Structures are given as structure tokens and as C-alpha cells.
Amino acid sequence: MNDAINLSRMRDAAFTAEVEAQSGQNVSTCYQCGNCTAGCPAGFVYDRQVNQIMRGVQLGLKDEVLNSRSIWMCLSCSTCSLRCPNNIDVAAVMETLRHMARKEGRVAVPKVEKFWFSFLDTVRAFGRTYEIGTMALYMMRSLRLFTDLDLAPEALKKKKLGFRPHVIPGGADAVARIMQRYKERAKREGVRP
Amino acid sequence: MRIGVFICHCGSNIGGTVDCAKVAEIARGFPDVVYADDPMYTCAEPGQAAIEAAIHEHRLDGVVVASCTPRMHEPTFRRTVERAGLNRYMFEMANIREHVSWIGRDKEANTNKAAELVRLAVEKLRNNKPLAAKSFDVTKKVLVIGGGVAGIQAALDCADGGVPVILVEREATIGGKMAKLDKTFPTVDCSACILGPKMVDVAQHPNITLYAYSEVEDISGYVGNFTVKIRKRATYVDWSKCTGCGACTEKCPSKKTPDAFNEFTGPTTAITIAFPQAIPKKAVINAAHCRQFVKGKCGVCAKICPTGAISYDMQDEIVTEEVGSIVAATGYDLMDWTVYEEYGGGRYPDVITSLQYERIMSASGPTGGHIVRPSDGREPQKVVFIQCVGSRDRSVGRPYCSGFCCMYTAKQAVLTKDHIPNSQSYVFYMDIRAPGKMYDEFTRRAVEEYGTEYIRGRVSSIYPDGNGQYVVMGVDTLLGEPVEIRADLVVLAVGIEASKGSPQLAEKLRISYDHYGFFMESHVKLKPVETNTAGVFLAGVCQGAKDIPASVAQGSAAAAKVLALFARDKLESDPQIAQVDIRRCVNCGKCIRCCPFGAIKEVEIRGEGKAQVIETVCQGCGLCTATCPQGAIQLSHATDNQILAEVNALCQC
Amino acid sequence: MKFAYYPGCSAKGSSADYEKSTQAVCAALGIHLEELPGWNCCGSTPAHAVDTELSAALCARNLDIAAREQAETVLTPCPSCLSNLRHAAKRMENPQFRARVDELLDTPAAAHFPEVTSVMQGIARVYDANAIAAQVKKSLKGVRLAAYYGCLMSRPPEVMDFGDPENPTLMESLLSACGAEMVDFPLKTACCGASFGIPERVMTARNSGRILELATQLGVDAVVVACPLCQMNLDLRQKQAAKEADAFFRMPVLYFTQMMGLAFGIAPEHLGLEKLRVSADELLRKIDGAQAGEGDR
Secondary structure, three states, rough: OOOOOOHHHHOOOHHHHHHHHHHHOHHHHOOOOHHHHOOOHHHOOOOOOOHHHHHHHHHHHHHHHHHHHHHHHOOOHHHHHOOOOOOOOHHHHHHHHHHHHOOOOOOHHHHHHHHHHHHHHHHHOOOOOOOHHHHHHHHHHHOOOOOOOOHHHHHHHHHOOOOOOOOOOOOHHHHHHHHHHHHHHHHHHOOOO | OOOOEOOOOHHHHHHOOOOEEEEEEEHHOOOOEEEOOOOOOOOOHHHHHHHHHHHHHHHOOOEEEEEEEEEHHHHHHHHHHHHHOOOOOOOEEOOHHHHHHHHOOOOOHHHHHHHHHHHHHHHHOOOOOOOEEEEEEEOOOOOOOOOOHHHHHHHHHHHOOHHHHEEOOOOOOOOOOOHHEEEEOOOEEEEHHHHHHHHHHHHHOEEEEOOOEEEEEEEEEEEOEEEEEEEEEOEEEEEOOOOOHHHHHHHHHHHHHHHOOOOOEEEEEEEEOOOOOOOOOOOOOOOOOOOHHHHOOHHHHHHHOOOOOOOOOOOEEEEEEOOEEEOOOOEEEEEEEEEEEEEEOOOOOOOOEEHHHHHHOOOOOOOOOOOOOOOOOOOOEEEEEEEEOOEEEEEHEOOOOOHHHHHHHHHHHHHHHHOOOOOOEEEEOOOOOOOOOHHHHHHHHHHOOOOOOOEEEOOOEEEEEOOOOEEEEEEEEEOOOOEEEEEOOOEEEEEEEOOOOOOHHHHHOOOOOOOOOOOOOEEOOEOOOOOOOOOOOOHHHHHOOOOHHHHHHHHHHHHHHHHHHHHEEEEEEEOOOEEOOOOOOOOOOOOHHHHOOEEEEEEEEEEEEEEEEOOOOEEEEEEEHHOOOOOEEEEOOOOOOHHHHHHHOOOOO | EEEEEEEEEEEEEHHHHHHHHHHHHHHHOOOOEOOOOOOOOOOOHHHHHHHHHHHHHHHHHHHHHHHHHOOOOOOOOOOHHHHHHHHHHHHHHHHHHHHHHHOOOOOOOOOOOOOEEEHHHHHHHOOHHHHHHOOOOOOOOOOEEEEEOOOOOOOOOOHHHOOOOOOOHHHHHHHHOOOOEOOOOOOOOOOOHHHHOOOOHHHHHHHHHHHHHHHHHHOOOEEEEEEEEHHHHHHHHHHHHHHOOOOOOOOOOOEHHHHHEEEEEEHHHHHHHHHOOOOHHHHHHHHHHHHHHHHOO
């Protein structure tokens, strides 16, 4: 008995088709040269390398792909897309996978998502980024209270971070409404916002 | 008219989904059909014998075979009816396999459609007329374009067969890319040593006339009778006087002239002899870098030349040759790899092409065969080879495999170890393509005996580390991890493209070429040497990527085609050509302008201008017949009446 | 010359020095930057990482403001803002996508958006190398610089339109015009680790470390950047990168506007140079020294 991936059972062609439709890419053109992996600045923290993710998508291995940490650690630098010999926008595939995983509530690296929401929450509140607010929210949510504490003295000394949030003159309501509509629509459509 | 119809079963290919017996029965009811049958295999010997027998027995004067595509068996059946005494154009074919049985499963519908197609063929045949080919003389002389190994082989084989050969080479020496190689795979024997004698044979063969440093300017005519204009570019050296002593090259003061033969790995002089075994071994002046031309004064070579061969005021010269056949063997060039900015785009001196590496390894190269880095002359310890740079890469518009890079990369890795025993070579590859004789074994030797590290994956980027080495960022997909190597030298297996000017030459030859400039063969499997223009044959990489043995084989194959063509004293022209009805022709000239073959000319008949078809040049494409506003041109065997008869048959209901 | 201007959130926080120097340089060049009224955050990476339509909606609101202001061209200093705004504009060309985005907005977005481009391209559009050189009061002669664009500025090329995506050279031409010696910096479009400094520090440390290592090896006096996040990772997080690489770096990381400002003779305090964690004092001395040398001769 071994742990072979049972392709006849696990292959999910609909998943492959969905990724292709959402990303606008034809993943069958990937011939596994690995150039995406070779140039990926985040590969060293991935559990599966980009080319392996692409292979998983080709084979329709939905769980393997959507549960991977890699799709959360992608830096969106699109080096992979730029150098793909088959003109595949690999970064678009990675982003599509992240969206699909999020909507299904699969979050393999919660701290990354917490960081994003900490950021977006300050944007909702002030209409603009509030760096210290983002940090505070993030530390609270991730319980990583010592994040970048080493930078604090320097940052404070140099007044790198604004202490007060920068609010859109006239208020940030318009931005909050965008966020609100986005959330409501996601709820209506039965996906995780 | 008495017509016989044969509905072929093609085993179950047609019989499986077409009721052939019923089609035959329906055919018996068509006008002029006096006989119909449905044989199992019409093209087989008994099938053909049955056609012959029926012609005699039923006194047939026309035959229809309903079977497969005419591309394959129309010539077969034309010979069959001819054997039985009919004119070969009193035959028609209906394609009920590719057009019926293979594309539909409904037997009833198929049977009906097959019967319709047979009806068309019968109606066409009823309007057919016997046609006769005309014969003309052949100039038994061949032009070979390109003096690489394929062209050399074609030239030598033709010359040995007694055919005079005109060999035109663009560069100053023949030898092509093979002359630049240090060694050849899989035997690792010296390239110059095996090619050199053949080059000398070319120079000494009484049947070969060599025009080096020359290009084909213009081609007119047709199979058996081509007229070729050749531009002999000015070398500024009178080759009839030059002895190839090399005194001029030693004294030339312009010592920083780019050296194309050495792939720009080192400088040369403005007056050069490409390499020691050059054929012809004659000097050429590169005017763009010669002080006499650039600054208007120098004259050192003229002073030093013991035979007074230097001629600064030489001009290009056009010579005309008459030939009966042409072999194109124009080879390839490397694609412009500097589009790969991630590999430095050509800015890093120690990131070189495989062809440059050949010159660096060659004893006749700029370093005397010592492998050193172009940047600092140091011997490299870690050498990285990257395959498929500009091959199998759609993003740079090169989706095809260049065919031989896998093998020469293995060879270069082996040679690197031979030259520098303590070196380590790495090869980044996607697939190892080694299907030739002893090829796979050779790549295994590179790994097992020479310790070459093969890494399965592409390289994303190369950059100098600021410390004299280059960081190669790659991947080992078998390991599933990115990998990084600090290399002293990086050799790129740069993909090939058709040699510069191929499309322009193809237009002169009136042959087709593909999207990448490679010349198109007549049939990808069964006519790999022929082109769609009669009398023009292909040899070597100009037709598609191939290695030396395959290029040599195709060179010989092209020569065999030429010799077979010249075995006849007269050639027959195809009678399926355009014909002008001069009573209707108003001399508007539209046909002359639209003809892609230059097969129509204006002549004066009783004081009036008229179009006239040059029968031997016309290819029967029909463009002129569709263009003529007067309906004055008819294509024999596809006349308006014949086509309308088919249309009427189809639109009966 | 007048341009609409989208400063981006960093300009009001962590990259106040970029903002200050951008304003100073543009003022010196006679380029007037008209800030879009009531602009909001483009959503940066978190928005598009979460949802493309959300990201586009945040951007579309800004593009809409610009359209209503009848701006022809909007300049932004930040490559991330630029990328998001340009991506949104491009995606909005698809009617289905636009309809989904319009649903999120108060009112449907304008049918046509003005073009958005970088401050760098905006400057280059108005001033060629000769015109820049004419503005130089303190030549950067003898200063060796590495231009670092980061990963967003030039790609994807079909969206960003910033020259060769692997080897952009606009910054080099601007700074060469200021007299600086620009080295061929092969990692100029490598990724610095972006916003992962917070959730996954090793990502910025390792990637920024590679960039700083090469710059150090090439012996440059400073790395010149165009992106607030790159600047923060390379400068503020330089110690983290050094620790990860087990190396020592002391590499000033300046915005290209700060470098140009210095060449235009603008006082360092008007360029926000005091905000740099790695001091540029040595660099300033070098520039002044070169001036003195020129003067002697």
C-alpha cells in the first residue's frame, strides 16, 4: 500500500476548467520547464513550487492546490508571467487560486489574510491607508505582538510612520460604502468576502 | 460515350459506412454509364486489372473511380487507363473516403452523398477531352545555392554523376556552419578534418564551378531551363592572382575588424582569409573597416601583395548561368538571442552562444583552442550550458525544436572536461532529444563518464555577481526546487532560424516557405526533397532543423533527384495549363499581373497585343482564368464547361 | 506644465520624503501637480489579493474623480498605485467587468478614464536629458548609483508601458543627465519582498538582502528607487536583511526625486533626506567634494 495520488479518483476536470475561465489562461500550454519556479522570489517559503501548482491545476488536483500555502505567499511580482516561454500569466493563475481558496474559506496561511484585512479595515475607516493602525490591528489579530518591534525605535525617531490617520477630506464614507456593497454582494452570492 | 464506374470499398474504410453496391447500381442509371462495379480494393493489382479488363470488354472510353483522395492514387489510375489504351485525362476520381465515409456515420446519407459525387465525376468526364503533354529540352546543369555541408554533398554527388554544377556561396569560403565546429557528435572527431577533404574536392572537381562571396540575384525560367543571375560581390582582391599566401593579412593595420567567421569572439584584420582550410583560399577586404576605404589612405596590402592582386576599385559583377535544376541548401542562422534581457541581452561578455564556444574550442579559433573566458582570458572552472534558448519558446516566437542542440551541448560538455579536467559542467535542459544512432549513448557518456551535471529545468535569469562570476538562477524540477549556480562561463544553446534572406530567395525560386522562413517540402513525409516548383530541390537545414548526417543524406537525396531528372533528354509538360482564346483576349494585361509564376507574356498577333501562356512555366493554378474579365482564358481539364457540368449535376433537383 | 496628481497613501505616511522631494523637483522643473480632490487608497496588494473587482472599484473611484476633473494625465509616484490604477482601467474595458464594478460604486464610473502614468515618465515626457542637464546646479559627477525599479513598475509590459520589462532605463537616463555614473544593475526589476515584511519577514529580508548584496558588491554609493515599499524594505529593513544574509550593509537608499533634487541644488532638508535610516551624509559629502574639485579647476 502506498500513498500514490489516485488520479482516476481525484482528477477534477471542472476545477481545471474553472481556473482557466477565471484566470483567462490555457494551462495545458504549460510544459513544465520550471522557469516560473526558477525566478520566483517567494519559492523558498512555498510548500509546493509554482510549477508544481501549475501541474496540480493541469491534473485537476483541487485540494492539493487550494490547500497549499504557496498561493498565499505569492508576492504578485509576476516574474513568472514575464518569463514563461508559453506566455502563460502564471501570476494570474496564482491570484485566481487564492481567490477561489478564499471564497471557499480555505486559508492555509491565516496571518497573511489577517494582514490584508487589517490593511483593508483601515482603508474602510479612513479611506486611506493608516500604517500604524494596520500594524496594531494585525498584531492584535495574529497575536504576533512583537512584529517588527526591532524597527520601532528607528521608525519613530525618523518619523517614518504617521501617528494620526490620514482621512479623506470630507470623510471616507464613499469608500466604506464600496466595501459594504462588496461584502453584501459576496454574502448574496454565497461566497466568503 | 461509354463510361465505366468503379466504387471502391477500400476494405471497410468506405464499405463500412457507404453501401458501395447501391452506389454502383445508382451509377448505372447515369447518362453514358455502361458499366459499374464495386471492387474491394481498386488500387490493388486485381482491382487495376479489373479496370483494364472492363475497358476492353465494354469498349469504355472513360473511367470514373470513386475511392480515396486523388493526391495519392490519381496518378495510379491514370497509368491504369493508359495501359488499356485510353488517354489519361479520360479519367475522373470521386473522393468518397475523406469526403464521405470518414466524416459521417449515417450510412444512408453517406450512400446518397457518394452517389452525388459519382454523378459529378461522370458529368465532368462527359466533357473531358484527351490531352497530350508536350516535350522540351533539358539543360543538364545544376545550380546549388549554399556551400555548407548539405550543398557540398549535393554538388559533389551531382558532379560525380557527370552533371556540371554551379555552386554559389554567400560567404568568402564554403564549409558553412560545419566549418566553424570544433568537433562533431557522437564520435567527437574533428569537424574540419572530415569536412576539409570534401571542400578540397569541391575546389578540384572538374565539373564544379564555385562562386564564393556571391549571391543569387534573380531566377527566371522553369524546370529544365532556368536562367540564373549571380551577383559576384566585390572582394577588392583579384582572385585570379591571389595565391592565398596571407602576407596581406599579416601586415594589415586594421586589426580590430569584427570577425564574423569566429562569431565575433575575437578581432581580425580588414583583409582576411576566413580560416586556414578556406575554400577558396583567397583574401577578401572588409571595406567597412579597411583604412583605404574608410580614411582614403593606407594601401599596405596592395604594397605587400607579391602578385599585385589588390584591386580597391573592384565592382560587383553579375554573371548569368543557364541550368536545368536547382538545389537550395542555404542552411540556418542563430536567432537573435539578445531579446533575452534576463540573460543580459548580450551585455555580459561571458554569456556566449554555443557557436561562439565552438570557435573558442577550435584550434583555428581566436584562442588557439584554449578554453578561456572572453572577459578576462581566465580558464573557466564552472561552465553552465542552457538549452532551448530561442527554441520551444513561444514568447519569443520560436515554438519549434532546433533539433541538434541537445547533442552538441553534450559534446561541448564532454570537450570542456577534456580541455579542463578539473572543470565542472552543468546542463539545464527540458528534455534530452537524442534519437539518432549512438546519440542517447553519447549523452549518457557525458553524464556517466564525464560527470556532466544535467539539471532538468529552465534558467530564469543570469547576472554578474560583481565578483567575476555569474549567478545562474535555475530550477531542478525533478528535485522540485529552485537552484542557483555561480558560473564562470555560460554557454547558450541558441535556437536556429532560416538563414537571413530565405524568404526573399524563396520568392525568387517561387517555392513556399513557412512562418519562420524554412522552405516547404512538397510532402512532409513522402516528398521531403522536392518543392512545389518542379526542378527545385531542398537539402539541409533550409528545409527544417537537422544535424550533419541528416543534412548530408538530404544533400545526396537532392542530387539523386537532379540526376533522375537529367536521366531524360526531354521533359514533358503538364497539359493541365491555361490557354488563351485570342479572339476574346482584349490585352488588358490583368492575367500577366496576377500570374504568380510569370507564365503569361504579351505577344503581338497580326498587329494586336494578346496574352500568351508560356506552356512550360504555367503551373495550372487557375488564377488567370478567374481574373480574366473576358473569360478568354480557360484552364485545360478544368474549363468553365467542365465545372458548370458538375454544378448542373449537383443542382438538378 | 500641469498634471493631475495622485500621491498615494504612503505619501502621507511612510514616504513623506518621496512626496516632499517629488514636489520640490517638480516645482524646480515648473511642473505643477494638482492633487485629485478626495482621492482614496487604491487598495494596494491586499485589495487585489482578496478580490479583483474590489480592487478595481477602489481604483475606479479615483479614476472617476480624475475624469470629472477633466484631467488628461494623472501622475502618481508609487508603482503599486500605478499598477492598480492602470490594471483597473484596462479591466474596465470589459463591459461585464465594468458592470460588476459599477455595482460597488455610488454611481457608475465615467465611460472614459484619463491616462495614468508615473511621475518619472511624466518628468521625462516634458524634459529630455538635455533639458534635465540644463537644470543641474550640483552635478552628480563621480557618484556611482544603481537604479532599482522594483517588480511592479515595468510589468506586465502590456499594462505598464514602461520600456523593456526586464531592463527599463528611464531612471538611468534621468540620473545620467544629472551627471551620475549609473552601473548596469541586473537586479533592477527583482522583487524586494513587498508587503510581506510584516507577516513573513524572511521574505523581505532574503529578497532585499540579495539586492543590497549585489549593490554593495558593485561598489555603488547609493541605490536609487521609485517605490515607497522598496525604499522601506531596503532602507528601514536593511538590518533585517543584513542579519538574514549574515552580512553588513551600509547602503543609502534614496528616491530618484531626492537624487535629482540634490543635483538641482535643492537643500537636503527640502528633500526629506533626514528620513533615511541609512544616512546619506557620505554621499552628500561626495557630491559637495566633487563640486569643490570642479571649483578648484
